[in-house]
Amino acid sequence: MIEIKLFGKRWKNPTVLASGVLSTTLKSLERVAEEGAGAVTTKSLTIEERKGHQGPNIVEVECGLLNAMGYPNPGIDEGIKEFSNWKREEPLIISIAGKDKEEFARLAEKIEESGFRPTAIEAAISCPHTPGYGLMADQSGPDSVSKITRAIKEKTKIPLIIKLSPSAPGEVAAAKAAEEAGADAINMGNTIGPGMKIDIERKKPILGFGRGGLSGPAIKPITMRCVYDIYDAVDIPIIATGGVVTGEDAIEYVMAGASAIGIGTGAYYRTPKVFKKVASEMSEWLMEHGYKNVEEIRGAAHE
Amino acid sequence: MNEMITARIKSVKRENENITTYEIEKNLKAKPGQFIMVWLPGIGERPMGIADNEPLTMTVAHVGEFTNKMRELKTGDYISFRGPLGKGFTLPKRNERVLLIGGGTGIAPLHFLAKEAKRNEARVKIIFGARTKSLLFYQERLEKVADELVITTDDGSFGIKGNVLAAIGDIKNIDRIYTCGPERMMAAVVKMAVENSIRCEASLERYMKCGIGVCGSCMIGKYRVCADGPVFDGKLLAEEEEFGKEKRDASGKRIPL
Numbered sequence: 001m002i003e004i005k006l007f008g009k010r011w012k013n014p015t016v017l018a019s020g021v022l023s024t025t026l027k028s029l030e031r032v033a034e035e036g037a038g039a040v041t042t043k044s045l046t047i048e049e050r051k052g053h054q055g056p057n058i059v060e061v062e063c064g065l066l067n068a069m070g071y072p073n074p075g076i077d078e079g080i081k082e083f084s085n086w087k088r089e090e091p092l093i094i095s096i097a098g099k100d101k102e103e104f105a106r107l108a109e110k111i112e113e114s115g116f117r118p119t120a121i122e123a124a125i126s127c128p129h130t131p132g133y134g135l136m137a138d139q140s141g142p143d144s145v146s147k148i149t150r151a152i153k154e155k156t157k158i159p160l161i162i163k164l165s166p167s168a169p170g171e172v173a174a175a176k177a178a179e180e181a182g183a184d185a186i187n188m189g190n191t192i193g194p195g196m197k198i199d200i201e202r203k204k205p206i207l208g209f210g211r212g213g214l215s216g217p218a219i220k221p222i223t224m225r226c227v228y229d230i231y232d233a234v235d236i237p238i239i240a241t242g243g244v245v246t247g248e249d250a251i252e253y254v255m256a257g258a259s260a261i262g263i264g265t266g267a268y269y270r271t272p273k274v275f276k277k278v279a280s281e282m283s284e285w286l287m288e289h290g291y292k293n294v295e296e297i298r299g300a301a302h303e
Numbered sequence: 304m305n306e307m308i309t310a311r312i313k314s315v316k317r318e319n320e321n322i323t324t325y326e327i328e329k330n331l332k333a334k335p336g337q338f339i340m341v342w343l344p345g346i347g348e349r350p351m352g353i354a355d356n357e358p359l360t361m362t363v364a365h366v367g368e369f370t371n372k373m374r375e376l377k378t379g380d381y382i383s384f385r386g387p388l389g390k391g392f393t394l395p396k397r398n399e400r401v402l403l404i405g406g407g408t409g410i411a412p413l414h415f416l417a418k419e420a421k422r423n424e425a426r427v428k429i430i431f432g433a434r435t436k437s438l439l440f441y442q443e444r445l446e447k448v449a450d451e452l453v454i455t456t457d458d459g460s461f462g463i464k465g466n467v468l469a470a471i472g473d474i475k476n477i478d479r480i481y482t483c484g485p486e487r488m489m490a491a492v493v494k495m496a497v498e499n500s501i502r503c504e505a506s507l508e509r510y511m512k513c514g515i516g517v518c519g520s521c522m523i524g525k526y527r528v529c530a531d532g533p534v535f536d537g538k539l540l541a542e543e544e545e546f547g548k549e550k551r552d553a554s555g556k557r558i559p560l
Contacts, residue, residue, distance in 0.1 A: 022519040022527070024555040031525035043519070043555065051553040055348030056340070056385075058513040060305040069518060074556040082555075201309035202383060204344045268517045271530075 002282050002294045004038070006237060006259055007120050007159040007184065009091045013038040013279035014250065014294060018189070018241050018264035019095035019122060019163075020044065020069060022272065026082050029092070032267075036276030038260070039091040044071055044124045045079035046097050046133075047106060053129075054208030059197050064216020064243070065265050066197050068129040068209035071097055076110050084116035091119035093161065098123075099132045101144075101151035108155040121158050123148055126165030126190040128213045134190075140168035142177035149181035159184040164230075166223045166242060167192040175230040186234065188227045189241025189262055192219045215265040217243045224256050231257025231299055245269050247281020254294060255301040305515050307342060309383040312376055313358055318440035321366070322408060323374065327359040327382055335416035336391030336506055336534040339384040340514040346372050350511045350529070352483070353387065354411035355418065362411040362441070388514050389533050392416050392481055392504055395425035399478040403429045403449075404467050404492050406484025410441055412506055413483050417448040426450050428477075432467040432488070436460035468492070474499050480537070482506070486560050490547025493537040503537030509550055520555065 002013045016039040017023060017032045023043040032040050052072030059066050073079060076096070086092045094111060098104035104123055111121060125148060127134030138144060145162060152160055162178040164171050164186060175186045191213020197206045205211070220243030227240045240253035241262025250261040266274040282294065291297060310329040317323050331339070333353045339361070342348045349369050354360040365371045376382065394416075395401045401420055405413040410431050417427045428451040433439045435458050445452050453470045454462030463470045467484075468491055482492040483506040496503035509521035509528040516530025524543045526532060540546045552558050 021517050024519040024551070025522045027525045028519045028522045028527075034525075049554045049556060052512070054346070055512060056307070056342055057348070057518065058515065059307060059385075060515075062304075065517070067513070067518075069512065072512070072520070072554050074554045078556055199307050199309060199383060201381060202344055206307050206342070208347060265517070268515060271516070 001286055001292065002279060004259065004294065007091065009119050011038040011091060011260065013282070014254070014260045015275045015278055016093070016239060016260050016262050017041055017275070018262040019124060021264040021267055024073070026085055029083070029086070030088060032272055032275065033088050033090045035272040036279055037090065038275070038279070039093060039119065041093040041095050041122055042079065042083050043073050044095040044097040045073050045076045045107065046071055047076060047103055049073070049075040049078070056206055056208055059206045061197055061214070063218030064214050065268060066195050066207060066212045066214055067191065068194070068207045068212030070130050070209060071127065071133065076107050080111060080114045080116055083118070084114065093120045093122050094118040095122045095124050097127065097133050099137060101147045104148050105151040105155050108152040111158065112156040118158060120161050120184065121152065121156065122161040122163050122187060123152060124163050126163055126168065128165065128167060128191060128194040129209055129211055135165055135168055140165050140174055141170060142173040145174045146177040146181045149178050149183045153182040161185045161187050161239065163187040163190060165190045166219065166226045171226050172229050172233045175234050179234045179236050183236060185237045185239060186230060187239040187241055187262060188230055189223050189239070191215045192222060215243070217245060219243050220249060224252065227253060227258055228256040228301065231302065244278065245274070247278050247285055250278050250282050251285050251297065254298050257299045257302065259298065305385055307383055307385055309381050312378055312380045312382050315376060315378050318362065319438060321438070322362060322364050322440050324354065324360060324362045325376065325382070329359045330357045331359055331387045332356065333359075333387035334391035335394070335419050336412055337387035337389050338533060339386030340388065340511070342383040342385070343369060343372055344383075350508070350514060352408070352412040352506070354414050356415070362408050364408045385514060389529055390531065392506070392534050394423055395420050395479055397424040399425045400476055401425050401427055401479045401481065402471070402477045403427065404480065404482040404484070405429070406432045406467065406488045409484030409506070410445070413481060414441065414444055414448060416481055417445070421448055429453070430455065430467045430470045432456070432484070434458065468495065471495070474501060477501055479503070487547050493540050496537050497541045504534050505537060505540055506534045507532050510553055520551070520553070522551070
């Protein structure tokens with residue numbers, strides 16, 4: 001009922017672990033798959049090892065989490081060693097983050113050369129709080145998206161997902177640019193902002209980096225609208241990532257046009273069991289409403 | 304909600320050259336084994352064990368940039384933290400004979416556990432190990448909460464000479480073991496406990512970032528130390544190949560313990 005096919009692989013359900021959450025180690029990803037995720041995404045890998053921003057890295061706010069991790073990761077070479085031992089049947093998506101199209105090309109080339117064949121590569125070009133990357137390097141505009149997509153596609157045939165930001169203007173043009181340049185899917189969704197939380201006793205922003213991306217239920221309506229608009233503009237599949245905590249949240253994204261549903265902060269609100277819960281709540285909803293397959297409602301909000 | 308809490312420091316006690324105990328004007332109603340993430344603005348955030356509830360107490364070894372910066376904290380200063388976080392120890396029941404084995408500042412959460420165990424009328428034996436006499440601290444605190452206190456030093460300058468395992472004695476009389484301290488010490492304790500079929504729990508330390516179970520920095524195997532732990536069942540740990548051997552640094556790279 002909720003099984004889908006994407007990138008030529010069977011997904012037991014449309015949920016996918018969003019990059020950056022519980023995705024530093026292979027065993028962590030295995031745990032998330034055991035907890036019911038239909039697919040998993042690794043922490044974003046960069047050319048060199050990065051320790052990430054000074055703490056605090058996360059602070060909870062009224063409507064979600066504010067985080068500034070700063071791409072901590074052991075570097076692409078160590079990352080490939082870590083994740084290439086993936087043996088489970090759930091699709092594994094490798095997330096990469098480069099400073100420019102040359103770095104993205106090099107990262108893709110390293111994966112290609114290693115012989116490791118993840119189900120897909122996700123290019124993270126939308127982080128709002130890491131200097132030199134994503135929004136802080138203006139990577140989300142259509143021109144940049146097009147160049148980065150082409151640079152990666154020249155190096156590998158592994159399916160490519162371009163991860164866009166709901167807080168960069170021109171997201172529809174960026175999605176079209178990705179599709180025209182050969183991207184295989186769009187992930188609409190990242191944290192929004194950056195935002196800030198100030199401790200009024202200390203009179204200081206709490207996050208070590210000062211500002212950080214907002215995730216959780218607060219951002220869902222914004223990401224929803226982005227998914228809806230992109231669905232009208234492109235033919236490639238859309239992964240929707242932003243604020244999903246329940247099966248009904250996921251159903252809403254499917255109706256906006258999503259093929260798969262990224263979950264990150266939901267694992268805070270409902271523990272890593274969120275994947276199994278969202279999947280079974282999706283099935284229940286579909287059953288109660290007389291649907292046999294999740295595909296039947298994809299884009300339903302556009303009719 | 305996992306908020307940043309700011310409170311005043313009530314007292315600062317220098318335990319020895321490298322270890323300080325801070326009492327904070329706050330009671331978090333924490334459980335023994337839980338921890339807080341302490342924030343020093345401009346420096347960072349680190350997990351710290353809870354040594355007592357009333358008032359909130361922590362005992363810190365000054366070993367790195369963050370903890371050395373903490374030397375500057377004085378009575379009356381603000382301190383900020385998130386918590387209590389994580390899963391604590393299973394408290395013993397009435398008349399259970401429990402053995403608490405601590406090394407270094409790992410004794411701090413065990414002090415809190417001993418206090419609560421006494422409240423439950425368990426019989427508490429504590430073994431506290433240090434390298435040498437000058438590094439010892441906490442004896443008075445421990446004497447108040449233990450039925451029996453045994454101190455060991457590696458060089459024999461105080462108490463029993465040798466490591467904590469040398470002071471265990473007859474394990475037949477023990478219902479539960481709890482341990483907190485250097486991981487290789489804990490690995491030896493856990494091994495001994497599992498081999499003798501004694502229930503055992505150990506409190507782990509890993510590089511932590513979020514402290515609330517989402518970022519995945521503090522994994523041991525498939526477990527999140529900050530949220531599934533930091534206290535884990537010994538039998539579970541005995542099967543983890545990383546336990547007592549390796550951890551991850553801030554970037555996620557494997558490093559030996």
